[in-house]
Amino acid sequence: xxxxxxxxxxxxxxxxxxxxxxxxxxxxxxxxxxxxxxxxxxxxxxxxxxxxxxxxxxxxxxxxxxxxxxxxxxxxxxxxxxxxxxxxxxxxxxxxxxxxxxxxxxxxxxxxxxxxxxxxxxxxxxxxxxxxxxxxxxxxxxxxxxxxxxxxxxxxxxxxxxxxxxxxxxxxxxxxxxxxxxxxxxxxxxxxxxxxxxxxxxxxxxxxxxxxxxxxxxxxxxxxxxxxxxxxxxxxxxxxxxxxxxxxxxxxxxxxxxxxxxxxxxxxxxxxxxxxxxxxxxxxxxxxxxxxxxxxxxxxxxxxxxxxxxxxxxxxxxxxxxxxxxxxxxxxxxxxxxxxxxxxxxxxxxxxxxxxxxxxxxxxxxxxxxxxxxxxxxxxxxxxxxxxxxxxxxxxxxx
Amino acid sequence: xxxxxxxxxxxxxxxxxxxxxxxxxxxxxxxxxxxxxxxxxxxxxxxxxxxxxxxxxxxxxxxxxxxxxxxxxxxxxxxxxxxxxxxxxxxxxxxxxxxxxxxxxxxxxxxxxxxxxxxxxxxxxxxxxxxxxxxxxxxxxxxxxxxxxxxxxxxxxxxxxxxxxxxxxxxxxxxxxxxxxxxxxxxxxxxxxxxxxxxxxxxxxxxxxxxxxxxxxxxxxxxxxxxxxxxxxxxxxxxxxxxxxxxxxxxxxxxxxxxxxxxxxxxxxxxxxxxxxxxxxxxxxxx
Numbered sequence: 001x002x003x004x005x006x007x008x009x010x011x012x013x014x015x016x017x018x019x020x021x022x023x024x025x026x027x028x029x030x031x032x033x034x035x036x037x038x039x040x041x042x043x044x045x046x047x048x049x050x051x052x053x054x055x056x057x058x059x060x061x062x063x064x065x066x067x068x069x070x071x072x073x074x075x076x077x078x079x080x081x082x083x084x085x086x087x088x089x090x091x092x093x094x095x096x097x098x099x100x101x102x103x104x105x106x107x108x109x110x111x112x113x114x115x116x117x118x119x120x121x122x123x124x125x126x127x128x129x130x131x132x133x134x135x136x137x138x139x140x141x142x143x144x145x146x147x148x149x150x151x152x153x154x155x156x157x158x159x160x161x162x163x164x165x166x167x168x169x170x171x172x173x174x175x176x177x178x179x180x181x182x183x184x185x186x187x188x189x190x191x192x193x194x195x196x197x198x199x200x201x202x203x204x205x206x207x208x209x210x211x212x213x214x215x216x217x218x219x220x221x222x223x224x225x226x227x228x229x230x231x232x233x234x235x236x237x238x239x240x241x242x243x244x245x246x247x248x249x250x251x252x253x254x255x256x257x258x259x260x261x262x263x264x265x266x267x268x269x270x271x272x273x274x275x276x277x278x279x280x281x282x283x284x285x286x287x288x289x290x291x292x293x294x295x296x297x298x299x300x301x302x303x304x305x306x307x308x309x310x311x312x313x314x315x316x317x318x319x320x321x322x323x324x325x326x327x328x329x330x331x332x333x334x335x336x337x338x339x340x341x342x343x344x345x346x347x348x349x350x351x352x353x354x355x356x357x358x359x360x361x362x363x364x365x366x367x368x369x370x371x372x373x374x375x376x377x378x379x380x381x382x383x384x385x386x387x388x389x390x391x392x393x394x395x396x397x398x399x
Numbered sequence: 400x401x402x403x404x405x406x407x408x409x410x411x412x413x414x415x416x417x418x419x420x421x422x423x424x425x426x427x428x429x430x431x432x433x434x435x436x437x438x439x440x441x442x443x444x445x446x447x448x449x450x451x452x453x454x455x456x457x458x459x460x461x462x463x464x465x466x467x468x469x470x471x472x473x474x475x476x477x478x479x480x481x482x483x484x485x486x487x488x489x490x491x492x493x494x495x496x497x498x499x500x501x502x503x504x505x506x507x508x509x510x511x512x513x514x515x516x517x518x519x520x521x522x523x524x525x526x527x528x529x530x531x532x533x534x535x536x537x538x539x540x541x542x543x544x545x546x547x548x549x550x551x552x553x554x555x556x557x558x559x560x561x562x563x564x565x566x567x568x569x570x571x572x573x574x575x576x577x578x579x580x581x582x583x584x585x586x587x588x589x590x591x592x593x594x595x596x597x598x599x600x601x602x603x604x605x606x607x608x609x610x611x612x613x614x615x616x617x618x619x620x621x622x623x624x625x626x627x628x629x630x631x632x633x634x635x636x637x638x639x640x641x642x643x644x645x646x647x648x649x650x651x652x653x654x655x656x657x658x659x660x661x662x663x664x665x666x667x668x669x670x671x672x673x674x675x676x677x678x679x680x681x682x683x684x685x686x
Contacts, residue, residue, distance in 0.1 A: 052509075056614045058515030139681070216658040224416070224609055224618045227539075228411045228650040229658050235402050248610050250518035259527050260534050280519050280610075 041085045045344045046092055047072075047331075048110035048119035048139070050103045050126060053095035056221055057123075060246060060323065064122040064144060065093060066316060067327030080335050083342045089335075092116060100125035104132070111137050116348045118142055118334055122323065124150060124193050131155045138347045140328060144323065146270055147193055151376040157351050160378035161330050162322070165197060165270055167383040168294070169204045171398055172267045175387060177210055180265040181239030185214035187229065187253065188269065189245035197269050201242060213238050219245055220249045226256045230389065244269020247276035247321075255280070258287050268293035273321050274386065274393065275299070285391045295384035297325045297367070299393045304329075304366040325367040329396050330379075333370070336360040349378075401532045406650040411607075412539045414646020415546035419601035420619050421626040421638040422553065423594030427502065429570040429633030430590045432491070433483060436498040437599055438623065439616025440505035441478075445471040445599025446606045446615060447513055460523050468599040475595025476588045484587070502616075509613040522607035542604045548638055549600060549654060553593070559634065566590055570633060592649050629672050631679030644668065 050067060052061035053063060063148050065274040070084070072089045089170050090116045098104035103126030110116045119134075121127055122144040130141045131150070141158045146165040168304070176184075184205050188198035194217065204210055213236035216229060236259065243266055250272040257266075268274065268291055275296035281287045298309050298319050308328060312320035334350065336355030341349040353355050354373045361370075370379045385396040420442055427435045445467050482497050524537035557563035569576040569586045577583050590627035601619070609615070624644055630637020645665055652664035672680065 054510060054515070056508060056612070056617075058510065058613070059517060062515055222618065222662065224605065225409070225413050227412070227608075228406060228653050228661075231402060231405045231653050232658060246517070248519070252608075252610060259536055282521075385670075 013058045015212065038128060041356065042079070043085050043087045043344070044090050045087050045338070046090050046110075046114040046116045047334075048107065048114065048116035049091060049121070050106035050110065051093075051097045051122045052098040053093070055097040057098040057246070061095075061122065063321050063329050065322040066312075067320070067324035067329075068120060070312065070315065070324070070333050071328045071331035075331070075335055080339060082207075082338050082344050087338075087344055089331075090114075096121075097124060098123055098125070100129040102126075104129040107134070107139070108137075111139055115345065117338075117345050117350060120144065120327065120330075122327075124196075127158070128153075131158060134158070135187075140347045140351055142334070144326060145193065147196060148316075149196070149228040151374070155377065157347055157376045159330070159351070160376075161326050162379070163381040163383045164378060166200060168270060168385065170199055171385045171396055172292050172385075173201070173205055173208050175212070175396060176240045176265045176267055176290075177205075177208060179290060182210040183213045183239045184210055184242060184267075185233040185236060185238035185240070186212055186242040187214075187216060187218050188242065190217040190219040191245070194244055194269065194272065197244065198242070201267075201312060205233050206244040218243075218245065218253065220245050224271075226253050227260070230260050230262075233257075236261055238262075239264045240267060241265075242267045242269070244272055248280050249271040251277035251280035254291070255287060265290035265292065267291075270294045273297075274388065275319060276321060285388045285393065288388045289391065290388060291387065292387040293324065295386040295395065296393060297322050299386065299395075300368070300384060302366050302369050303338060303363045307364055307369070308367045322368075329361075329365060329367045329370070332365045333361055348382070400655060403651075404531075405533050406654045407647065408533060408535065408539070410647035410650035411643070412542050412646070413649060414643035415425050415543050415621055416605045416642075417619065417645055418639045418642025419546050419597050419604075420547065421623040421630070422550070422635065423597035423601075423633060424620075424623050425627045425630070425633055425638040426566075426590050426597075427594045428627065429635075430566065431483065431494075431587060432574075432633075433494045433498065434624070435594070436495065436620070437478065437501035437505065437592065439620030440509075440597050441471055441475055441598040441616075442602040442619060443509060443611075443613060443616040444474060444505055445595075446520070446602035446611045447509055447518075448599070449598055449603040449606065450518050450611050451513075453520065462601065464603040467603050468596045472592040472595040475591040478488065479588055479591040480582045483591075484584070506616070509593035509682040513613070515613060519604040520603075521610055525607070536608075538604075538607050540597075542608075545600070545604055549597065549663050553597075554635070561608055569635050622665075625669055625677075629669055631681040634679065634681035637679055637681035 051064055052058055057094060068091060072091050076088045079088045092110055094106040096106050100130055103121055103149045107119050107130050110119055118137060118140045120142040124145040124147040127141055127145055127150050129141040131153055133390050134141050143158055144161045146162045148164045148166055151160045186198050188194035214233045243250050254266055273296055274293045275298055278285050309320055337350050338344050340356035341353035343349050368381055370381050373382045374380050386393050402526040424435060424438045427433055448467040448470050449463045452458045452466050478501055480644050482501055486493050486497055522538045524541055528535045557567055565581045565586050568581060569583060575684045622645060626641035627638055630641030648668050649661045
């Protein structure tokens, strides 16, 4: 018995070790010193990034980072001018393995070692951890998460990049109820984000006269097979399944539901993208018939999206997701905001000029159209929703 | 009733994979008394090799698995030679640290070679079959049948062949086996080879119903450790039975109690079994 307990302890330790030891630095390059070099008026702005670059969410992290890197590369070709000095951007990236405590430690390090006025982080837990001290330490949290709580906290130096998920509840619910029926089985992922989504969606669904016949969370870090859970969910005879999480495992859930004979619709949480799910399901939208989710970037028709998709395909040899698009775009917005505020290190001044940055954004950089930033620091984007109808991505008009 | 049978089948599928992975772990433990933390990484490498063989060389799924199990078997032997063998006279904690080191190395290597993306392994056996109201897929039947055949072959090998008997002999008493003229080095390498083969087989079978990614080993290795503790460290029937106990308790527990508690159910079971049989179900006298 003692030996067994000892072993269990060791295993736990092993996983903790595995988690820590991989938090190494990637990318980065030399520590660009701010200020003038030689007689020329040239400077470097350090921008921070802390996200999952190893571990189960590494793929997501790399996608977000790829957008930033692309923007930085383009911007650095010419540099940008603030107050008579030409600046280039040095992107400092640190790995946090999706762990909020690591994000906080990384941000402290980025701020102290590199004096970064802006730190990007692509997950709600990490954002919440940074909001504890970003106002004191004066840096902007460039928050990539559609979790509404991050702007409701009233943090004055946060910019929420993607649209708030509350905008999806109504179109998703209306569409699915009309097309398939009132019985919903909710299978959100066990993450904080998934749980918040489900908590917002379920009351809305019930208010609209629907019924939730099954509700249970999927843990993508523990479940090896979804048949068990889906068998139980489908036993309740739902018309619609609510699923979500990273695109690929979410697609597996949808695929296994179809294998088990499910013929209804899917409500796909905005984290998963229909085009990425399609790739896992044999490259056809057919099994996803009746799924509703965010508009895939490759199908979007904003002024800069076609251009961006083309450039991304050329450099990365795959289709960009919205993470890459939003990060690409927001790096440009921050650069424009720095120009408008006349400073590259005063986070408050930069934050005050984000609206000017949005206004000054050139058309060809508009991968998405963001007319304004709200009082609370969230980009106000017209959400764009698509459903799969007759095996085709079909835009769904919002009122 | 349909649900019960469907869930029993689901439990059988998952349990088969658990058993295969746990078998490799328990074999190595039985012989060398090393908790091989790197076993999950071998599992992951097995899935990647099968995947690469299928996508880059265009091999058929079955041939890709054959290549994969042989390569992972050899990697496992290599690991024994360059990591565990030189440590044979050191304290157990050094083995454990070394095993964790190998785990981290293999994971980082996979991340470097194949990237962090989720990969999709396409099986030629994706057909859905309905039998008496049960939904089966060919792949799932393949998992169950292959796992059972592999277990029977392993059993026959250990019980009926001289080489197999030498593995058992060494598990019972390393010194004694050595004195009887058994080449303990050879047996250790053979054991690691079999463990690698089982890990790669389990991973290659289960990958088409899930995905292939660098940290996929974590999903099963923790469960495999629970299984060999339930079954008795180093016990072969224990690993098989333990695997199915865990598989069934997860699927049945999720159905009749709550799916949010399916892990708790498995761990409560672990505690109960350890309370009644502290050495595990099939413990040998000394563990």
